[in-house]
Amino acid sequence: MISVRNEILYIGKAKNLTKRVRSYANPMKFNYRLQKMVSLVNKVDFIITKNEAYALLLEASLIKEIKPKFNILLKDDKTYPYITLRKSHEWCQIKKHRGKKIDGDKYYGPFASVYHVNNTLDTLQKVFPIRTCTDYELENRKRPCIQYEIKRCSAPCTKLISKSDYNKIVDNLESFLLGKESKVLKNLIKEMHRLSENLNYEKAAFYRDKIRSLEKINQSNNKESKNLSSADFFCLTKINNMYAIEIVFFRNGRNFGSNTHYPYVYKEEDNKSLLGKFIIQFYNNNKNIPTKIFTSIEINEKNLLQKALEIQNKNKVIIRVPNTTSDIKIIEEGLATAKKNLADKISKNSNIKELHAQIKKTFNLSNNINKIEVYDNSHYAGKEAVGSYIVADKNGFLKKEYRKFNIKEAATNDDYGMMKEVLKRRFKSEELRAFPDLVIIDGGLGQLSVAKLIFEELKIQSVELIAVSKGKLRNSENEIFYNISGKKIYIKKSEPIFYYMLRLRDEAHRYAITNHRIKRNKNIFRSEIDNIENIGPKRKKNLILYFGSLQEVKKADLKQLQEVPGINKNMAKAIYNYFRVN
Structure with a gap:
């Protein structure tokens, strides 16, 4: 459909052309947008194709090229990145690729983003040391680069690996990218045993580390999706x-x-x-x-x-x-x-000042809202309890002002006690930065009541207070909002303010749970290995670096433990006995 200015307004396909054209004869039954389109049409041009499937392909191609304003448009039509094995080269190169494909090279993807490609390449290089350098670097190097030193390249540039051995690595990588992990693992295990039998323990350990890295990759993939x-x-x-x-x-x-x-x-x-x-x-x-x-x-x-x-x-x-x-x-x-x-x-596209004004109006608040703090707690069965708050103003989240509190006084399975402690520690000290205009509590009426009591106790009158809690089903978009009096405030899901408040709440939850997990992981690690006598941070690091994980340290025998730098016979016995007893 073309306007009087010769501008293409709309591109579509039709199996029955007469019927399709007649459907536009009575525009009054259409919505405003469609009425506007029909009013602008000056003429209609046709292209006849082999069949309807070819018409669909042509329609998509023309829409992508011309971008008519009345069509559904894929705004971001960028090409997605791939991993490519440049097999057209004498020494195969692995790299990320975007754009036209070259005959003879192998491509794996698409990946959702460059981040996903880089992350995958980083992991693959640990197991399959294939070059990433340019042809110029390959041909002009006199000695291996740092990639060889950190065992991420086998240095074909200086012929430290034979062509046949290099191609074996490439073949294993191809098999892995095609989903044949078991075949690759089998090959690596076979090679590790061969080296071990020939008393080449250092190289055998190198293959052992590769096997562990591959197993970690497999564990990180969803088991259900492997089929x-x-x-x-x-x-x-x-x-x-x-x-x-x-x-x-x-x-x-x-x-x-x-x-x-x-x-x-x-x-x-x-x-x-x-x-x-x-x-x-x-x-x-x-x-x-x-x-x-x-x-x-x-x-x-x-x-x-x-x-x-x-x-x-x-x-x-x-x-x-x-x-x-x-x-x-x-x-x-x-x-x-x-x-x-x-x-x-939606919330980002809305003016934050306007959203703050809507919050003031919706919750019938006295003060203008410039700065907001949102509070949440996180723990697992009362353990590793952390309280925290995030801060936002008209410019978005102020991450430098976020704060976390390790719970000290409250019973760690007492959510109300934790909220009480966090609010007291935040608002009691005069040395802390200026108070916000609004505090949002992630919780229900109980949490809100605790916050009110603390504000009354500390004589805080300049800060507004509201709460948001999940509904009965505890799923997103069924949230209940409360004003300071405990009255339920209903906000339509069609309102930008609804999603803005969810965004604030979700950021507070993310920050709280992230800090809880950091604390939990640290405590799990400490409880397992820091209790062993004479094992300090340096030896602990050596153990983890050598075995790859705490689980592997637990499985190690006395001989393996003594191979770790800094671990003598007595220390190896202490570590071995600790994990057998505990």
Whole structure:
């Protein structure tokens, strides 16, 4: 559809052209946006294709190229990064890649972001020491670089490895990236035993460390997803006529990360239609389409979309809503991420000053709101209890002003006592920074009552006080808000203030639980190894570096323990006996 200025307004496909054109004959039955589009149309041009599937592909391609303002647009149409093995080179190179693919090289992905690629490359280099340097560096080096010194490259530049041995490493890496971990582990274990039998213990230990690194990678992947070959998951959510679609990438049973898209939707679309149109645009001119595509809802014209993607991919493609527990779990996690990111986007796009003014009005507060503190506690069965608060003002979160408190006086299974202690320590000291205008308590009426008592005790009158708690089902978006009198305040989910307050609460919860976990991990580590006589921080570090984890230290025999730098025979006995007794 083209305007009088020759501007393309809308691109669409039609199986029955006459019927489609007639549908626009009575614009009064349309919504305002569609009425506006029809009023601007001066002429309609047609392109005839081989069949409807080809029409769908052409539609997606033209929308991506021309970006008509009345079409659903994939705003972020960047290419995704891959890991590439440059097998076209004499000495194979591993690197991240974005853009056009080169014949002869192998590509693995897509990854959701450069962060996911870098993280994966970092891990792979520990196990498979393949070069990352440029061809120029490879050809002009006289001695190995630091990558060789830290055992992340086998130094083909100075011929410290034979071509056949180097290619074995490349083959193992390829097998691993294709999901054949068991084959790779088997090869590494076999080589470790061979070296050990030949009394080459140092190199055998090197292979042992590789095996442990691979096992850690396997543990970090969702066990339930290991049977999943290659699939993309599309999770659609909507808030206030704004949409978010989370795409989760799986390749060969490995999670390659996820990415949130916010499609531009000018005219009203039902979710089934929107998700289908988004998918065809997303895969436009993309040759790396997985054999399975899972969607959070059924989509319109599914069979047609499958056929179009099969033409483009030259392979069978199945699109469906998942029905297995593991696949449903991935969709649920994707939906939760999409909803959170969309809520964040809505609250970020809203003027924070206006949101603070809305909080004042909604809760009938006396003071203007400039600075806010949000309080939360975190513990596990009363242990490693931590109280904390986060700070926000018109510019966003003020992370330098966040504070945590290790609970000292209150019983650590007493949530009210913990809140009381934290508030007292925060507001009692005159040396602390200026008080906020508003305190939000993460909790219900009980927590709010404790806060009121502390404010009365300390004669604090300049700070407003409200609370937010989860509803009966304790799930997000069923929160209950209370003013200082304990009266429930209802906020519509369509209001930006609702998501702004959830964002504040979630940040307070994140900060509290992060500090609790740090404390818990530290205490777990201390209780297991710091109680052993004569084992100080340096020897403790040597033990962990040598064995890789505390669990491996526990399993070690006397001979293995004595191989650790700084651990003599008596210390080895003490460590061995401690873990056998305890």
